[in-house]
Amino acid sequence: MMFGPMTAVRTAAFPMFLTALAGALPVVAAPERGAADRDHETRIQALEARLAAAESRADNRFNPAVSLVLQGGWAAFDQPAESVEWPGLPLGGEAGPHPEGLALWESELTASANIDHLFFGQATLGFHEHDGETETDVEEAFIETLALPAGLGVRMGRFYSDLGYLNGRHSHAWDFADAPMVYQALLGGQYGDDGLRATWLAPVSSVLMEVGAELFRGGAYPAGGLDGDVGAVWLGFVRLGGDLGVLHSWQLSVSHGEIDVDARAAGGHDDHDHAGPVFSGDATLSAVSAVWKTQLSKGRSWVLQAEYLYRDENGFVDLVEDSGAAQFGYDGEQDGGYIQTLYQFRPRWRAGFRYDWVGADNQLVALSNTTGEADDDVAEETGLVSAGDDPSRWALMLDWSPSEFSRLRLQYAQAEVDDRSDDQVHLQYIVTLGAHGAHRF
Amino acid sequence: MATHIDWRAWALSAGLGLLGAPLASAQLQVFACEPEWAALAQELGGEEVDVYSATHPGMDPHHVQAKPSLVARLRAADLSVCTGAGLEVGWLPLVQRRARNARVLPGAPGHFEAAAEVDLLDRPARLDRADGDLHGEGNPHVLLDPRRLEQIARSLALRLQQLDPENAHRHRARWDAFQARWREAEARWSRQSTPLRGRRAIVHHQEWVYLFDWLGIERVAALEPKPGVPPSLQHLSALAELPVADWVVVSPLDDPKAAHWLSARTGAPVVVLPHTVGALDGADDLVLLFDVVVAALLQALR
Numbered sequence: 001m002m003f004g005p006m007t008a009v010r011t012a013a014f015p016m017f018l019t020a021l022a023g024a025l026p027v028v029a030a031p032e033r034g035a036a037d038r039d040h041e042t043r044i045q046a047l048e049a050r051l052a053a054a055e056s057r058a059d060n061r062f063n064p065a066v067s068l069v070l071q072g073g074w075a076a077f078d079q080p081a082e083s084v085e086w087p088g089l090p091l092g093g094e095a096g097p098h099p100e101g102l103a104l105w106e107s108e109l110t111a112s113a114n115i116d117h118l119f120f121g122q123a124t125l126g127f128h129e130h131d132g133e134t135e136t137d138v139e140e141a142f143i144e145t146l147a148l149p150a151g152l153g154v155r156m157g158r159f160y161s162d163l164g165y166l167n168g169r170h171s172h173a174w175d176f177a178d179a180p181m182v183y184q185a186l187l188g189g190q191y192g193d194d195g196l197r198a199t200w201l202a203p204v205s206s207v208l209m210e211v212g213a214e215l216f217r218g219g220a221y222p223a224g225g226l227d228g229d230v231g232a233v234w235l236g237f238v239r240l241g242g243d244l245g246v247l248h249s250w251q252l253s254v255s256h257g258e259i260d261v262d263a264r265a266a267g268g269h270d271d272h273d274h275a276g277p278v279f280s281g282d283a284t285l286s287a288v289s290a291v292w293k294t295q296l297s298k299g300r301s302w303v304l305q306a307e308y309l310y311r312d313e314n315g316f317v318d319l320v321e322d323s324g325a326a327q328f329g330y331d332g333e334q335d336g337g338y339i340q341t342l343y344q345f346r347p348r349w350r351a352g353f354r355y356d357w358v359g360a361d362n363q364l365v366a367l368s369n370t371t372g373e374a375d376d377d378v379a380e381e382t383g384l385v386s387a388g389d390d391p392s393r394w395a396l397m398l399d400w401s402p403s404e405f406s407r408l409r410l411q412y413a414q415a416e417v418d419d420r421s422d423d424q425v426h427l428q429y430i431v432t433l434g435a436h437g438a439h440r441f
Numbered sequence: 442m443a444t445h446i447d448w449r450a451w452a453l454s455a456g457l458g459l460l461g462a463p464l465a466s467a468q469l470q471v472f473a474c475e476p477e478w479a480a481l482a483q484e485l486g487g488e489e490v491d492v493y494s495a496t497h498p499g500m501d502p503h504h505v506q507a508k509p510s511l512v513a514r515l516r517a518a519d520l521s522v523c524t525g526a527g528l529e530v531g532w533l534p535l536v537q538r539r540a541r542n543a544r545v546l547p548g549a550p551g552h553f554e555a556a557a558e559v560d561l562l563d564r565p566a567r568l569d570r571a572d573g574d575l576h577g578e579g580n581p582h583v584l585l586d587p588r589r590l591e592q593i594a595r596s597l598a599l600r601l602q603q604l605d606p607e608n609a610h611r612h613r614a615r616w617d618a619f620q621a622r623w624r625e626a627e628a629r630w631s632r633q634s635t636p637l638r639g640r641r642a643i644v645h646h647q648e649w650v651y652l653f654d655w656l657g658i659e660r661v662a663a664l665e666p667k668p669g670v671p672p673s674l675q676h677l678s679a680l681a682e683l684p685v686a687d688w689v690v691v692s693p694l695d696d697p698k699a700a701h702w703l704s705a706r707t708g709a710p711v712v713v714l715p716h717t718v719g720a721l722d723g724a725d726d727l728v729l730l731f732d733v734v735v736a737a738l739l740q741a742l743r
Contacts, residue, residue, distance in 0.1 A: 241513075
């Protein structure tokens with residue numbers, strides 16, 4: 001068996017050797033013969049190229065689908081990004097604006113394949129700049145069952161939670177250049193963690209009815225900064241979806257989660273010498289989402305999409321400064337949402353509008369304070385004091401996708417934070433090298 | 442307390458009932474990716490099958506989304522009939538994973554790919570995205586060649602017999618009837634299409650390869666400079682310099698502007714051909730589809 005391919009290579013090489021020999025003897029050949037040989041040679045070369053292409057496909061047939069997503073762009077903000085804070089909502093996780101000016105945004109390398117007849121696997125490595133250094137992190141790395149009976153499915157590893165609608169999608173598949181404010185504030189940009197998901201798809205063919213439960217170890221914002229056991233976070237969701245006629249499709253989802261937060265560090269004023277506020281306690285997270293899509297003729301389509309998220313947190317917030325420490329009893333209610341519409345007015349062009357907002361209603365009670373500063377001043381430094389109007393923003397987006405594999409986007413947004421308005425402009429490119437991406441609903 | 446227990450018992454039994462519910466219908470549930478395979482499955486499966494078409498003739502099969510309804514339908518399917526060769530790569534793998542139905546996963550008897558049953562044309566010698574929306578396995582638009590369609594139909598008929606052995610004799614009888622009807626129609630199309638042989642066509646998208654292979658029509662060029670890339674003025678101007686073709690062929694999904702532009706410059710008539718069953722009035726089943734195609738090409742020559 002081992003000699004099979006070798007023999008094949010030798011037989012294939014033999015006529016090539018002859019043609020090479022013929023080509024090396026131009027003096028002997030008459031001019032007409034030379035032309036015929038060249039013609040012959042070009043044809044053989046063409047055949048060889050085709051053979052090589054066919055062979056490379058055969059060799060790669062079992063390899064995973066690999067794709068590299070490159071994102072980058074240019075961002076400009078009226079207000080310096082570091083001066084903008086949302087009252088009562090210190091940012092955690094990966095949340096925050098894109099770097100100002102021209103920059104590489106997050107790039108992702110994804111490989112996925114059926115592992116065998118039982119499992120599918122996928123890994124996504126993310127590369128991004130953080131404080132001048134390039135960081136690589138494992139955004140997702142999971143395996144998923146393919147063939148459990150009765151519509152059951154299990155996924156394990158690291159993955160983005162199926163909470164809400166956008167959270168389960170990678171940022172390059174989002175329709176605007178940045179995450180909605182509520183994702184930034186409540187989910188640290190996007191919530192992904194190590195854990196387990198079980199879902200069940202009801203045997204109903206007229207509508208999609210899916211229920212799922214997720215257990216996570218709680219290593220990522222909005223859960224604790226310390227590794228918890230699997231079960232520090234649990235989430236459940238119900239998803240319904242279907243068609244109305246041949247042109248309209250819809251999906252609704254409701255999610256709810258309970259989180260044990262163990263020493264979560266986030267936000268706070270970083271212009272002071274302190275270790276930042278650390279929160280321990282319980283949190284609940286709820287989300288509802290609705291999506292409506294309409295296919296119009298001539299490659300046009302229309303999408304209406306909205307999500308609302310609500311977070312309730314109870315526990316203690318500790319702040320350590322050079323001069324001493326303070327502890328607060330903390331009861332926070334935060335919520336926000338977005339509503340967006342997209343109109344694909346030509347097959348390759350889309351325009352969109354989004355309105356999003358976020359708000360907090362937090363109670364802080366000083367339990368101890370040895371910093372020597374007034375309780376209110378220390379409380380202010382936690383970043384958890386909510387005041388004033390809820391930050392809000394509207395955005396207009398235009399994008400052009402010359403092919404399935406590239407997209408250029410221009411986005412203008414105006415945010416209102418603390419009665420100050422902030423003009424934000426993004427120019428973005430998203431390209432995919434390699435495997436064809438999936439058209440997710 | 443009693444009501445509480447009752448409620449739980451109800452929920453438990455309802456849950457178990459749903460979990461264990463056999464897909465009660467006696468009919469074989471068929472999930473067809475495109476209308477042509479829905480039509481074929483219906484022809485060959487008759488009353489023994491319940492056919493759902495994932496796309497309708499007005500949708501471009503390249504740009505379908507993995508909609509919730511498709512997941513729910515594939516979940517219930519006993520057989521999926523798709524084109525394959527990469528045509529559904531944007532959505533079907535995702536729907537398959539989300540539907541978690543081992544009966545219709547690739548490799549299972551309930552997974553049928555039409556393109557795997559026939560020889561494919563247009564296999565690219567090199568794979569480079571700069572060459573447009575290429576399918577590495579070959580051109581997937583296999584429908585419009587009656588000879589290939591017969592091969593596909595024969596395999597699908599066997600598959601139906603394999604999946605539904607109780608009704609195998611019915612499936613066999615329907616296949617025999619279909620084949621007889623098809624052969625008769627094919628003889629008719631052969632007679633009618635004699636004037637089409639050796640003619641030359643400019644196409645919008647490379648989806649008529651198999652039709653032309655069958656009819657002996659030469660494909661001179663495509664309005665799309667590269668597959669999936671819309672026509673540019675520069676490219677069209679170059680096409681206008683070519684010797685005049687007999688037709689400029691478009692599907693009802695293509696924007697006809699480019700074709701009309703070229704037609705106005707060169708005099709080659711624009712002919713709209715149905716790319717699938719139901720794409721044009723009158724093309725309501727597979728036989729009528731080819732009737733419409735042949736008639737439209739002949740008509741435009743007059």
